[in-house]
Amino acid sequence: MTDLPRAxxxxxxxxxxxxxxxxxxxxxxxxxxxxxxxxxxxxxSSYTRTWALLIAAFMFYVPANVxxxxxxxxxxxxxxxxxxxxxxxxxxxxxxDLAIIVFTASIMVPVLKFFALSLLLISSQxxxxxxxxxxxxLYRLVEFIGYWSMLDVFxxxxxxxxxxxxxxxxxxxxxxxxFFGLTVVITMIASMTFDPRLIWDGRDFDD
Amino acid sequence: MTMPPQGIKPAIAPPTLxxxxxxxxxxxxxxxxxxxxxxxxxCDAILARHHSLNVNGMLAxxxxxxxxxxxxxxxxIVTLGLNGQLISATLWGCITMMWQEHSQVVxxxxxxxxxxxxxxxxxxxxxxxxxxxxxxRAPGFRAVMVLLYRIGPWTMSxxxxxxxxxxxxxxxxxxxxxxxxxxxxxxxxxxxxxxFSSIDVRRLWDLTEETPA
Ligand SMILES: [Zn+2]
Numbered sequence: 191m192t193d194l195p196r197a198x199x200x201x202x203x204x205x206x207x208x209x210x211x212x213x214x215x216x217x218x219x220x221x222x223x224x225x226x227x228x229x230x231x232x233x234x235s236s237y238t239r240t241w242a243l244l245i246a247a248f249m250f251y252v253p254a255n256v257x258x259x260x261x262x263x264x265x266x267x268x269x270x271x272x273x274x275x276x277x278x279x280x281x282x283x284x285x286x287d288l289a290i291i292v293f294t295a296s297i298m299v300p301v302l303k304f305f306a307l308s309l310l311l312i313s314s315q316x317x318x319x320x321x322x323x324x325x326x327x328l329y330r331l332v333e334f335i336g337y338w339s340m341l342d343v344f345x346x347x348x349x350x351x352x353x354x355x356x357x358x359x360x361x362x363x364x365x366x367x368x369f370f371g372l373t374v375v376i377t378m379i380a381s382m383t384f385d386p387r388l389i390w391d392g393r394d395f396d397d
Numbered sequence: 398m399t400m401p402p403q404g405i406k407p408a409i410a411p412p413t414l415x416x417x418x419x420x421x422x423x424x425x426x427x428x429x430x431x432x433x434x435x436x437x438x439x440c441d442a443i444l445a446r447h448h449s450l451n452v453n454g455m456l457a458x459x460x461x462x463x464x465x466x467x468x469x470x471x472x473x474i475v476t477l478g479l480n481g482q483l484i485s486a487t488l489w490g491c492i493t494m495m496w497q498e499h500s501q502v503v504x505x506x507x508x509x510x511x512x513x514x515x516x517x518x519x520x521x522x523x524x525x526x527x528x529x530x531x532x533x534r535a536p537g538f539r540a541v542m543v544l545l546y547r548i549g550p551w552t553m554s555x556x557x558x559x560x561x562x563x564x565x566x567x568x569x570x571x572x573x574x575x576x577x578x579x580x581x582x583x584x585x586x587x588x589x590x591x592x593f594s595s596i597d598v599r600r601l602w603d604l605t606e607e608t609p610a
Binding site (some may be wrong): 193195196197198200202204206207208212213215216218220221222223225226227228229262264267276279280283285286288291292295308311318322323324327329330333335336337338340341342343344345346347348351352362364366368371372375377378382386387389390 | 404405406407408409410414415416418419420421423424438439440441442474477484486490492494495499500502503504505506510511539542543546550551553556557559560561562563564566567568570571572574576580584599602
């Protein structure tokens with residue numbers, strides 16, 4: 191398996207926008223002759239940027255879970271829901287299957303993404319050869335499941351609108367949902383900034 | 398988005414190679430049998446798939462998606478029964494409501510990922526596919542293809558379907574809620590998106606030829 195040739199060894203570079211294979215040139219300012227995108231041997235300062243985004247996302251994730259995301263007022267009963275209490279409510283009031291879906295999308299997926307991206311960053315920075323194939327698969331999983339975390343944001347948006355004319359019942363979005371939406375967007379950018387080829391690079395590349 | 402290319406243009410390697418985007422391994426291209434998927438031996442990422450849909454098929458799929466999208470946005474998603482009064486909500490109703498309820502950030506995210514990006518994506522695809530039928534590159538082909546690549550991950554209609562489902566169940570705790578045709582149109586849209594997701598539109602670069610300007 192180690193004898194498979196890699197583009198960086200053969201002096202080739204692939205355009206990630208149009209997939210054209212070009213001959214590598216020295217310097218950083220090469221552009222794809224077909225689509226005009228900048229050609230990167232590796233995404234530029236991938237480690238630094240991904241770490242920064244990941245930390246920023248985590249800083250938003252804390253208030254996203256602590257602050258309530260939605261207020262329901264029903265017959266004078268004010269009820270502020272956090273993401274977790276909303277899931278519990280959904281579980282108790284008869285939709286355990288949907289509760290599991292929301293739990294997966296809003297709690298498990300973001301936490302998994304934090305762990306997975308940190309793991310990928312640390313192991314690749316150390317040039318680790320451990321479980322490279324599995325780590326590649328993990329990265330693709332992170333990329334694929336990323337945006338499903340938007341689920342709860344859309345739920346709040348819809349519920350708010352559903353009761354727009356409700357005279358005695360009301361649903362109001364609270365700041366937690368803003369933090370949560372930002373967490374999802376920033377983690378998506380973080381996973382795009384990470385260059386999965388670094389998993390296979392060993393210690394040859396710093397960035 | 399239409400920056401004039403600056404910098405060195407490297408020579409094009411013979412078009413007989415695939416480079417795995419996930420681990421940089423180089424392969425010789427080969428013809429794929431029907432339904433076959435070529436995977437990277439090193440990292441198991443998908444290198445290429447057999448194209449089961451030709452350009453006409455893709456165009457038909459995009460047009461169907463556009464029709465479903467229009468219906469999903471015109472028809473209300475759900476109707477709410479409240480003291481004998483019926484209230485319906487459309488997607489735009491939800492977005493403007495979020496805006497007025499001081500959640501402008503969420504309103505903007507929802508408007509972009511559920512409305513503007515999907516519309517942009519479908520129109521751009523329609524545009525390039527229309528010309529690709531004669532193996533030609535549409536005017537602005539290069540900019541359009543780059544833009545399509547960039548907005549790819551930011552269209553979230555399929556997540557919205559699941560969100561709507563959860564919202565309906567949650568609202569059911571307080572009121573009578575009925576799903577409306579809009580949500581079924583979204584369901585159809587979700588199916589089309591899934592069908593489309595296996596197609597790498599970047600193959601249009603190889604299918605079309607540069608038209609001399
Ligand atoms: Zn690979």
